[in-house]
Amino acid sequence: MSSIYQHFRPEEKPFIDTVLDWKEYVENTYAPKLTDFLDPRQQFILQSVIGDGADVQYGFFGGRERSERKRALLYPEYFKPEEKDFHIGLYEIEYPRKFIKIEHPMVLGSLMSLGVKRDKFGDILADGDRIQFFSNEEIESFLMTELQEIGRASVQLRKLPLEEAVQVPEQWKEKEISAASLRLDGIISAAFNLSRQKSQVLIEQKLVKLNWKTVENPAAECMEGDLISARRLGRCKIIGLLGTTKKNKARLKIGLLK
Structure with missing residues (x-):
């Protein structure tokens, strides 16, 4: 087991232990395990720890093909995952666009100020004055009720189908x-x-x-x-x-x- 840790940073050990717990859960229950949103480094660690074994497999999805932050689904070999199994919602922020400018850091700051951890949210998308974000559907009713202001602007959330995510040009x-x-x-x-x-x-x-x-x-x-x-x-x-x-x-x- 210690051989796994030597390939990663010491501060990453708690996350590796968490991944091992998820893997053990799937092995013992023969049921899928859905994670919160993971950043690319965490996705890399999960891939490395789980490997290519047949007993426990995994998939990533963040709401769109080019998502940076993604939820992981660990599952036994009989399970055939679909997008809906990742329980990701797309939410557009409605606000008085003619009078107020809202930017990415303001959105993240307001979401975090609700007391919800960063790993409950996926990518934040901004295209001109349109701003959307992905989130765990499990906290949807809380977000709809509690997110009422961003900066000085009064806001409302509108849920959209995932395919209506704005296409933000981002070419690596x-x-x-x-x-x-x-x-x-x-x-x-x-x-x-x-x-x-x-x-x-x-x-x-x-x-x-x-x-x-x-x-x-x-x-x-x-x-x-x-x-x-x-x-x-x-x-x-x-x-x-x-x-x-x-x-x-x-x-x-x-x-x-x-």
Whole structure:
């Protein structure tokens, strides 16, 4: 069992234990287990821990094909999952658009202020003045009743079919890079074509997030499945580790979104 943990960060051990509990539940009950929304790193960990065994299988769905945050469904081999089994709702925010501007951080802040954890919500979609988000259907009645304000705007929620999600253009450009190491500052330098010094300054100024958490340590080790966002530069996700170059640099396949 300890061999599983050595491939991940020490702080990820509680989540690995949770995944193992989900797996054991499916094995013991022979029934499916639905999770809350997982970020891409958590999805990667779940895939790694569950593996390709026949006894327990898994699927991901976040409300649309290109969702970043997704719910996972673990299930025994007899079960044939459908989209409806993920219990995801799509909600559009109705507000006085002519007079008020609502942005992504305001929506997330208002949702969190209701006392609901982040993992109950999926992606937030903004297309001009139209704003939608995905959420667990289990908390739908609570959201409909309690979400009445965002910033200074009075709001109402309207549930829509999933296929009516706004199409937000988001194209990741894949490329291979070589970095001096898997340190966070080294990956940022190689991905965004910056000097190591500038990368370190960005990190020290708290302008960099690793898997949605602000990181202040330039030496933080990066792993496959990580998502890095640097303010004003964009986002980078580590798709795969490809070994080392002849000069002993790390080779990586990354996705870039600017």
